[in-house]
Amino acid sequence: MSEASTTVTVTHVLLVEDNPDDAYLVRRLLNRSSYASFELQIVNRLDEGLKLLGASQFDVVLLDLNVLDSFGLDTLLTAQLSAPHVPIIVMTSLSDEGLGVRAVQLGAQDYLVKGEVDSNLLIRSISYAIERKQVERELRRHRDHLEELVAERTDELVQINTKLEAEIVERQQAEAAERAQRQFSEALRDISNALNSTHDLGEVLDRMLANIERVVPFDLAEVMLFEEGIARIVRAHGYDTATLDKMLGMRVELIQMTHLRHMSETRQPVLLSDVLNCPDEITIAQDSNWRSYIGIPIYHVEEVIGCLSLMAMEPNFFTTVQADHLQAFAEQAALAIQNARLYEQAQALAAIQERERLARDLHDAVSQALFSAAMITESLPRQWDRTPEKVPALLLELHRLIRGALAEMRALLLELRPRSLLDATFSDLIVQLTDAIQSRRRIEVDVAVAEQATMPADVKVAFYRIAQESLNNISKHTRAAHASVTLNAEPHRIELVISDDGEGFDPTRIPSTSMGLSIMRERADSIHATLTISTAPETGTQVRVQWTDGDA
The missing domain is CATH 3.40.50.2300 (Response regulator)
Incomplete structure (x- = not known):
């Protein structure tokens, strides 16, 4: 081997x-x-x-x-x-x-x-x-390999960090946008609530300007109305009291203010980054102490009825996005202005209708009673000579007519001066109503009102209106010969009963045009009282209202 x-x-x-x-x-x-x-x-x-x-x-x-x-x-x-x-x-x-x-x-x-x-x-x-x-x-x-790995990992971390920073910025921007949108929505909702809760144009516009400041910051703000070529400031924020008092109601011709005329004619917003460098077709007074301006036309249907103007001391302050937001506020302002105008028209129409109603009542009741009294007065001398035995009856009739006319006049005065309802006793009010109804028809009305009856003001007014409506219904729609009004009062409970011996009616066959019963129910509901109507054909009618003090 x-x-x-x-x-x-x-x-x-x-x-x-x-x-x-x-x-x-x-x-x-x-x-x-x-x-x-x-x-x-x-x-x-x-x-x-x-x-x-x-x-x-x-x-x-x-x-x-x-x-x-x-x-x-x-x-x-x-x-x-x-x-x-x-x-x-x-x-x-x-x-x-x-x-x-x-x-x-x-x-x-x-x-x-x-x-x-x-x-x-x-x-x-x-x-x-x-x-x-x-x-x-x-x-x-x-070491070199490790450094390469570290460098690669560092590059990856830098890229990840850059991406995270971009995502954070994007998230912050999204959160800011969401926060701004939420503030915008809340501001519009608050203005909508104001529109639904009041017809006071000044109050709505003040709340609108306060809400605008939450969404679009400004130094000065104005709401102007346009009428027949004239611009009038109706609301402003950011001015001192003396300047504000001087500005409110100030009138200027649109032809003198090119930026206002531009909005009036084009229905387009005006956005000026710097009033010192205005375009040729739009000019602003050079002595203004503010630099940025944004104006939004307020229009209803096709008519420009005003504008919303915001000013800032810094140049390049407002943006087109803010202009879009302000357009929504301008639409709310248009609704507020239109609602206020419609409310004024409705108030004026209601006043006219009330005057016409009082005139009819005056003619139907007082004038006829006084006319009949005048005829009796003229016939008295002749009757004295011819048939003196009829004179006492005529004098009683004359007294009834004059007393009824006075009652009608007092009732009409109560309509003109509602405060008198609170000053008079409930007994006196009921007597006035019964005297008035007796002047229209020969109907006997018994009144039994507890003298010691005291009630809250709203209860007193509601009871009076229900009694008034009931007695008017007796006078106009029944053939009653006798009626009664009774008010029973206990420490924490009051009951009003109005009865008549008329022909009655079928409650299930009331015409839809008849509003009397529904009005009485609404008045009873307003004071949390119970209204009961008992009636049937040929059996008369009884209206009973019961109120209990809920705080007792």
């Missing part, structure tokens, strides 16, 4: 040494190795060594720092720069041991002191230098 052969790796060594004795010693020490093989090349100049390093592969360099063409640590630094991947062992003399330590600090793998080196130390130093250099190369490779 043959012995297994062992392959010995050859280590290529470059020695840079200008002392032949030292070079000879190194060769001899390397040749003494029984377990390693070395191929040694020797040069006495650094530049020759660098050429060899560039042309051939060496495993290690043994470097004398002081050679013919280089001296000191510069020798090491130059060699490292030319062959950074080859391990270097510095050879020093006994007097330069400190220089060897410094060389190691600068990157040499080891240093050996000439004259103190044996074969084992030299070979071991070469072996360790090669291994350490390999470890360094491996560590450097891993």
Whole structure:
């Protein structure tokens, strides 16, 4: 059986040494190795060594720092720069041991002191230098790879961070937009509530301007109405009291204010970034202390009835998005203005209708009673001469007519002065109503009202109106000969009963045009009272109202 052969790796060594004795010693020490093989090349100049390093592969360099063409640590630094991947062992003399330590600090793998080196130390130093250099190369490779990974991860993190920052900005913008939209919706809802709760145009416009400021900040604001070519300020915010008093109601011709005329003619908003640089077709007074302006026309159907104007002291303050938001407020303002006008018209029409009703009542009741009284008065002298026995009856009739006319007049005065209802006693009010009804028809009415009856003002008015409606129905729609009005009062309970012996009616067959019973029920409901109507054909009618003090 043959012995297994062992392959010995050859280590290529470059020695840079200008002392032949030292070079000879190194060769001899390397040749003494029984377990390693070395191929040694020797040069006495650094530049020759660098050429060899560039042309051939060496495993290690043994470097004398002081050679013919280089001296000191510069020798090491130059060699490292030319062959950074080859391990270097510095050879020093006994007097330069400190220089060897410094060389190691600068990157040499080891240093050996000439004259103190044996074969084992030299070979071991070469072996360790090669291994350490390999470890360094491996560590450097891993470090470079790690740095690449770190750089890649850093780039990824930068990209992720950039994306997150963009998402945060986008989310913040979305939240800001949502917050602005919510404020916008709440502002419109508040104005809508104002429109539904009041017909006071000034109050609605004040709330509108206050809500606008939540959505579109401003320094000054005005609401103007246009009528027959005249612009009139009806509401303003941001001015001091003295200026505001002077401005409200101020009238200017549209032809004098080109920005107002432009809105009136085109129905388009006016947005001025800087009033000092207005376009040719729109001008603003140059002495204004504000710089930005936005005007929104207020129109109903096809007619521009006014405008909403906002001003700011800074230039470039308002945006087209704000103009779109203000358009919604202008539409609400148009509704408020139209509602106010319709309400004024309705109030005027109601006043006219009330005057016409009073005139009819005055004619139907008072005028006829006075006319009959005048006829009786004229006939009295003749009756006195011809049939004096009839005079007492005529005088009684005359007294009845005059008393009824007075009662009718007092009832009409109560309509004109509702406060009188609260000043008079309930007993006096009922007597006036019964006197009035007796002047229209020969019907006997009994009144029994508790003198000690006291009731809240709203209850008193509701009871009076129900009694008035009931007695009017008795006078107009029944053939009753007798009626009664009774008011019973207890500490926390009041009951009103109105009865007649007329022909009655079928409650299920009341015409839809008849409003009397529904009005009485509404008045009873308004004071949380109970209204009961008992009737049937040919049995008369009884109206009973019961109120209980809920706080008792």
